[in-house]
Amino acid sequence: MDTVTELNKSATKAPSTRRKKKLVLVGNPNVGKSVIFNLLTGTYVTVSNYPGTTVEVARGTGKIGQEVYEVIDTPGMYSLFPITEEERVTRTLLLTEKPELVLHVVDAKNLERMLPLTLQLLEAGLPVILAVNMMDEAEAIGRTIDLDALAKALKIPVVGTAAAENRGIEQLKGMVSDYVRKHVA
Amino acid sequence: MSGSMSPDSQLIQYDETIEKALNNIAKLLKARYNFSKRMIALLLLQEDDEITKMAKIREADFPQIFSIIQQTKSKYKDPLRYVITLQCRQRSDQILAGVITDSKKETQLQSWLDQISINPFTGIPILLLVLYFGLYKFVGQFGAGTLVDLIEGNLFENYINPWVNQVTAKLIPWPSIQTLIAFDYGIITLGLRYAVAIILPIVATFFLAFSLLEDSGYLPRLALLVDRLFKKIGLNGRAVIPITLGFGCDTMATLVSRTLETKRERVIATLLLALAIPCSAQLGVIMALLSANPASLGIWAGFVIMIFLLVGYLAAQLMPGEKPAFYMEMPPLRLPKLSNILEKTLSRVQWYFLEIIPFFILASVLIWIGKITGLFDAIINGAAPLMYALGLPSEAAEVFLFGFFRRDYGAAGLYDLQDSLTGVQLVVAAATLTLFVPCIAQFAIMVKERGWKTGLAIACFVFVIAFLCGIILNLLLTSLGVTL
Secondary structure, three states: OHHHHHHHHHHHHOOOOOOOEEEEEEOOOOOOHHHHHHHHHOOOOOOOOOOOOOOOOEEEEEEEOOEEEEEEEOOOOOOOOOOOHHHHHHHHHHHHOOOOEEEEEEEHHHHHHHHHHHHHHHHOOOOEEEEEEOHHHHHHOOEEEOHHHHHHHHOOOEEEOEHHHOEOHHHHHHHHHHHHHHHOO | OOOOOOHHHOOOOOOHHHHHHHHHHHHHOOOOOOOOHHHHHHHHHOOOHHHHHHHHHHOOOHHHHHHHHHHHHHOOOOOHHHHHHHHHHHHHHHHHHOOEEEOOOOOHHHHHHHHHHHOHHHHHHHHHHHHHHHHHHHHHHHHHHHHHHHHHHHHHHHHHHHHHHHHHHHHOOOHHHHHHHOOOOOHHHHHHHHHHHHHHHHHHHHHHHHHHHHHHOHHHHHHHHHHHHHHHOOOOHHHHHHHHHHOOOHHHHHHHHHHOOOHHHHHHHHHHHHHHOOOHHHHHHHHHHHOOOHHHHHHHHHHHHHHHHHHHHHHHHHOOOOOOOOOOOOOOOOOOOHHHHHHHHHHHHHHHHHHHHHHHHHHHHHHHHHHHHOHHHHHHHHHHHHHHHOOOOOOHHHHHHHHHHOHHHHHHHHHHHHHHOOHHHHHHHHHHHHHOOOOHHHHHHHHHHHOHHHHHHHHHHHHHHHHHHHHHHHHHHHHOOOOO
């Protein structure tokens, strides 16, 4: 049913050349970007524990809500002011690809060190959603995070996930759809 | 939405001087950017190379912008980059103050394990234990021993090879084509046999062990532990990952060396991988050759480690470029998930296997061509003096020649030769072969990753050093009258 309506829709309004909406995953190394990438696209990319595995930019397609997205997994970055080659690649990508959505993935346990990048992304005027990942591990070390307060302070959607356990992914997808519907005509 | 936040709702309010500079620069920016003008102004203030270059070309008012930057800079004693980062961080902390509540620290067990894996006094014994059980016992003995014996000794030697030889002899009347497919150097009997029976079990066990270490969070701690030693050889602790990976497959490790931060580190890592890190396939065969005599194994290992440190040290002294700094994420130690490990191992083995099969077949074909045309005999004859200098019989040249097509191929060739060699000869041959020019696959990756000039230079350097070191080792052992 869903696919049928989707097909009809794209048949009526979409010229075949229409560009897919782009969703770019950014964040420090080791925060589970690749896991989320796999969950959004269903494509396998080696998931790794040490920094720098995702050196190459991985691209995949995934359907979120009614929309098919090009999902881009970027090399790890610490700041919008690049030091390493990997960071430079990611910034160039953000500067040139005009993503409809930038999903900043952070590690809940190290939120303090990672939030400055969220602020930078927002200052750059990018359309950001914040995914606070590894919530399970943060809970395990006794940390609680008030996601609503964070969303209010940043004025953007914030979602808590534990991607390795597949937690929060549906909610994340819902937020992506809502956001894109509201902000991208 | 994008780029149009009103000034009074600014997420970060920098100090007055910076805010003024930002506003003034933003007003002067006329070109269109995908980032907000405020962010472009921020990056310009921090003298970001790329953005500055871009603005220089695109902004007519760049000279004015430049003078604003200079004026602002002169008002601070610290670099603007530092000032801006600090203020951004303060804002971030301020936001989080009401968001995060921490009740208890990490578990006792975790912090204890963390401590003992990083402290050198406990960390080095732990590392040795990991190497002994993970690498030697599991990969070396179980993978390269038990499994290889089972597949190669049993399946291939007893069933597949005789059958292939028989069928080939029956169906194909031309001896030259027969030897392409079967017998000593055939595609099936040699190429495929090496790939399936020797390489596959070794690589699979290695990747399993490596994935386990990786997912447990041990590797970053190992990096921290060896950081000081690695600094001496021009690398930082982060390089432990490609170097360790090199014990699995140097080709893949060379690919991974791109995660290192500076060009200098990448070149040093590539060089060390090409020279002194034996891959799992080689390691397995060399272990099998030398482990009968612990003294031989000791001399080989000591010699190769010495070369590794010496060349690394010299490279670090001689290579220009910035010295490495160490900064690495420290994920928590965690219990790895079996399904993740298996999936990871499987995808790696699959990737590796698909990548090497063509090389093995190609190597078999090239060896066949070389044999048929007499090219190999010419090279082997030409290399005889070199072999004599190493104290080896001239047949050993064959091993080195094949070694280039696949390093492990060469080592496995040595295995066939072992009965006719003395202990000293075996050690010299094993050491030289370990150092010798990487296999053709690694060479290709070296060239791809580092460029023609650097790749070729490293290959030539390794070639010369390998034989030079072999000759020195032979002279040393024979003149000291060592018998093994």
